[in-house]
Amino acid sequence: xxxxxxxxxxxxxxxxxxxxxxxxxxxxxxxxxxxxxxxxxxxxxxxxxxxxxxxxxxxxxxxxxxxxxxxxxxxxxxxxxxxxxxxxxxxxxxxxxxxxxxxxxxxxxxxxxxxxxxxxxxxxxxxxxxxxxxxxxxxxxxxxxxxxxxxxxxxxxxxxxxxxxxxxxxxxxxxxxxxxxxxxxxxxxxxxxxxxxxxxxxxxxxxxxxxxxxxxxxxxxxxxxxxxxxxxxxxxxxxxxxxxxxxxxxxxxxxxxxxxxxxxxxxxxxxxxxxxxxxxxxxxxxxxxxxxxxxxxxxxxxxxxxxxxxxxxxxxxxxxxxxxxxxxxxxxxxxxx
Amino acid sequence: xxxxxxxxxxxxxxxxxxxxxxxxxxxxxxxxxxxxxxxxxxxxxxxxxxxxxxxxxxxxxxxxxxxxxxxxxxxxxxxxxxxxxxxxxxxxxxxxxxxxxxxxxxxxxxxxxxxxxxxxxxxxxxxxxxxxxxxxxxxxxxxxxxxxxxxxxxxxxxxxxxxxxxxxxxxxxxxxxxxxxxxxxxxxxxxxxxxxxxxxxxxxxxxxxxxxxxxxxxxxxxxxxxxxxxxxxxxxxxxxxxxxxxxxxxxxxxxxxxxxxxxxxxxxxxxxxxxxxxxxxxxxxxxxxxxxxxxxxxxxxxxxxxxxxxxxxxxxxxxxxxxxxxxxxxxxxxxxxxxxxxxxxxxxxxxxxxxxxxxxxxxxxxxxxxxxxxxxxxxxxxxxxxxxxxxxxxxxxxxxxxxxxxxxx
Ligand SMILES: Cc1ncc(C[n+]2csc(CCOP(=O)(O)OP(=O)(O)O)c2C)c(N)n1
Numbered sequence: 184x185x186x187x188x189x190x191x192x193x194x195x196x197x198x199x200x201x202x203x204x205x206x207x208x209x210x211x212x213x214x215x216x217x218x219x220x221x222x223x224x225x226x227x228x229x230x231x232x233x234x235x236x237x238x239x240x241x242x243x244x245x246x247x248x249x250x251x252x253x254x255x256x257x258x259x260x261x262x263x264x265x266x267x268x269x270x271x272x273x274x275x276x277x278x279x280x281x282x283x284x285x286x287x288x289x290x291x292x293x294x295x296x297x298x299x300x301x302x303x304x305x306x307x308x309x310x311x312x313x314x315x316x317x318x319x320x321x322x323x324x325x326x327x328x329x330x331x332x333x334x335x336x337x338x339x340x341x342x343x344x345x346x347x348x349x350x351x352x353x354x355x356x357x358x359x360x361x362x363x364x365x366x367x368x369x370x371x372x373x374x375x376x377x378x379x380x381x382x383x384x385x386x387x388x389x390x391x392x393x394x395x396x397x398x399x400x401x402x403x404x405x406x407x408x409x410x411x412x413x414x415x416x417x418x419x420x421x422x423x424x425x426x427x428x429x430x431x432x433x434x435x436x437x438x439x440x441x442x443x444x445x446x447x448x449x450x451x452x453x454x455x456x457x458x459x460x461x462x463x464x465x466x467x468x469x470x471x472x473x474x475x476x477x478x479x480x481x482x483x484x485x486x487x488x489x490x491x492x493x494x495x496x497x498x499x500x501x502x503x504x505x506x507x508x509x510x511x512x513x514x515x516x517x518x519x520x
Numbered sequence: 521x522x523x524x525x526x527x528x529x530x531x532x533x534x535x536x537x538x539x540x541x542x543x544x545x546x547x548x549x550x551x552x553x554x555x556x557x558x559x560x561x562x563x564x565x566x567x568x569x570x571x572x573x574x575x576x577x578x579x580x581x582x583x584x585x586x587x588x589x590x591x592x593x594x595x596x597x598x599x600x601x602x603x604x605x606x607x608x609x610x611x612x613x614x615x616x617x618x619x620x621x622x623x624x625x626x627x628x629x630x631x632x633x634x635x636x637x638x639x640x641x642x643x644x645x646x647x648x649x650x651x652x653x654x655x656x657x658x659x660x661x662x663x664x665x666x667x668x669x670x671x672x673x674x675x676x677x678x679x680x681x682x683x684x685x686x687x688x689x690x691x692x693x694x695x696x697x698x699x700x701x702x703x704x705x706x707x708x709x710x711x712x713x714x715x716x717x718x719x720x721x722x723x724x725x726x727x728x729x730x731x732x733x734x735x736x737x738x739x740x741x742x743x744x745x746x747x748x749x750x751x752x753x754x755x756x757x758x759x760x761x762x763x764x765x766x767x768x769x770x771x772x773x774x775x776x777x778x779x780x781x782x783x784x785x786x787x788x789x790x791x792x793x794x795x796x797x798x799x800x801x802x803x804x805x806x807x808x809x810x811x812x813x814x815x816x817x818x819x820x821x822x823x824x825x826x827x828x829x830x831x832x833x834x835x836x837x838x839x840x841x842x843x844x845x846x847x848x849x850x851x852x853x854x855x856x857x858x859x860x861x862x863x864x865x866x867x868x869x870x871x872x873x874x875x876x877x878x879x880x881x882x883x884x885x886x887x888x889x890x891x892x893x894x895x896x897x898x899x900x901x902x903x904x905x906x907x908x909x910x911x912x913x914x915x916x917x918x919x920x921x922x923x924x925x926x927x928x929x
Contacts, residue, residue, distance in 0.1 A: 244739055271703070272703075306623075311702025499905065
């Protein structure tokens with residue numbers, strides 16, 4: 184075991200899969216010589232050469248299209264989109280091509296592409312370095328969508344993603360790249376050292392796609408979230424004294440509905456949290472699923488805590504970000520019903 | 521593990537990386553006398569050489585030479601120098617404020633000042649500017665208030681963008697300066713649409729758009745080329761080739777030839793110009809603007825320069841490029857070059873330069889104090905909190921009203 188940041192864990196996953204399979208290669212803007220603007224591919228070009236860790240032109244549609252072509256021709260490309268906010272130029276290639284290739288060809292063709300993209304706010308990045316567009320991609324049939332919250336999961340899930348034959352959109356909550364973030368920007372930043380999920384095996388291991396994790400067992404209310412908000416929720420639960428069960432979904436699609444139903448059979452109450460905007464967000468889908476599966480044993484309306492339906496505002500970042508107070512209030516409101 | 525592939529790919533490489541000693545002697549730089557200056561309505565087929573050569577006016581001794589000399593008045597040249605120095609001192613101050621934690625982010629344009637300044641001076645105020653984050657000089661030429669620019673960077677109570685954008689992504693409708701996007705290259709084809717509207721309405725205003733050479737890889741740039749060529753839209757399409765796109769060298773996007781050459785495939789007049797030569801930048805822009813205004817349509821311009829600073833305040837270029845690249849840059853420093861040109865003509869002196877710098881430094885310091893009095897990003901005051909929900913739509917729909925009420929609770 185070693186202590187790793189999420190950046191190092193991602194780097195380790197890439198390193199190990201490249202070591203094991205010559206068909207794995209990385210491509211993206213500034214990922215090669217420089218090792219990525221967040222350093223996730225640092226050292227890989229030196230180790231595996233310029234031909235396997237490709238710097239690309241600044242053209243996201245080109246990056247994804249090339250990755251699809253490579254995938255069709257037997258490789259397992261891992262494409263980095265420098266910020267999730269810059270994935271939109273590639274939208275057509277992802278939605279109309281990558282996601283549907285297997286289906287439209289009757290199973291003849293597929294492209295095992297993993298698209299990595301740092302997402303989320305809390306870094307004073309303004310509206311074009313802060314977005315959480317996961318809900319846009321879970322709406323597309325044919326994509327698996329993942330967002331780990333910590334180094335241990337990030338490594339295991341990234342290895343699984345690269346080995347998976349389906350296209351994966353792998354969102355990395357950049358606010359937690361170097362340490363868990365509990366939602367208070369005035370608190371001193373902490374590193375992953377000392378956090379149990381910052382202990383990461385240096386060797387190969389996988390975490391299955393489609394499995395949620397119980398972060399904290401509890402009996403009063405089930406809190407469902409993923410990414411950075413896992414840590415914010417954990418801190419909120421601790422502060423509130425409420426005996427909440429916190430579930431880190433980890434994989435958004437396919438969803439581990441069984442884990443959710445099991446938890447709700449115990450708690451009968453539920454709060455759904457994400458940093459992304461509210462309307463038609465992933466939380467809406469979650470709530471609809473839960474309603475279908477759990478209606479008869481729910482004792483309170485399910486409550487959502489989300490970003491507001493505005494672009495991410497630079498000056499009001501901390502009013503936008505769904506912090507501990509809003510989570511505590513939501514949990515209380517479900518308990519009062 | 522499978523057997524090692526023998527890759528036949530060719531990987532574009534930077535000329536120099538950390539540890540190398542930069543030496544640009546491989547670059548062939550034509551003298552100012554080598555470039556022809558065609559009539560501004562000439563057929564693009566007659567000027568293909570301009571895409572592969574380089575329009576220059578200031579020679580190695582900073583004397584003005586050749587067909588492209590715009591013959592600017594001394595007052596104009598001195599004004600240009602002042603705008604460039606102002607840009608540089610402003611950048612320097614704002615970068616230091618970022619380092620002190622007053623700004624979340626900053627982007628300098630050190631070494632590229634002649635581009636925005638020269639081009640803005642050659643355009644008319646009614647022409648619409650579709651800028652990137654690295655043409656702040658456009659704003660100085662159009663006389664945008666220093667305090668207003670700083671307030672925008674501070675996202676404070678006097679920020680005309682209401683605290684919603686990152687520093688350097690300015691917007692200034694009054695000055696015909698389009699809101700800068702964080703998403704690269706999008707403005708390039710929008711500028712063409714703006715120009716099409718201008719022509720459709722029978723107006724004389726033209727549009728001018730900028731994009732970095734790295735961003736020229738985005739599809740938006742091809743859309744701009746084709747739409748402008750197809751409709752002969754009155755627009756200037758400028759690619760600023762400052763050699764680096766963060767850590768990626770220009771040859772990753774060039775295809776191994778000049779950027780200007782790309783315009784030839786669309787049958788556009790395509791000109792490469794020394795971007796560190798204010799006179800050459802002015803002359804080419806003036807030529808292209810006249811062509812556009814006369815119904816000749818778009819011109820594709822590559823401005824050849826060097827990004828002297830880090831990409832942004834979040835970047836450390838020592839990790840990917842050689843030390844002293846800028847010092848070795850054969851086209852020099854645009855501010856020094858214009859200064860020497862004027863001094864050689866006995867129209868400027870080192871004393872005047874020092875005085876100018878001292879005056880501007882003082883002005884900028886005063887402006888900063890005033891800007892700070894309207895608030896800072898961390899401590900405010902900002903716009904009223906409820907303004908966060910304004911402008912998502914023209915009128916606030918019910919669901920946002922509900923959210924606003926919730927936030928205020
Ligand atoms: C669509 C999009 N992709 C990626 C980025 C991230 N990014 C910001 S600036 C930059 C480099 C741009 O280089 P270049 O176009 O050469 O302009 P320069 O910064 O050198 O002026 C990148 C990759 C972005 N802002 N938008």
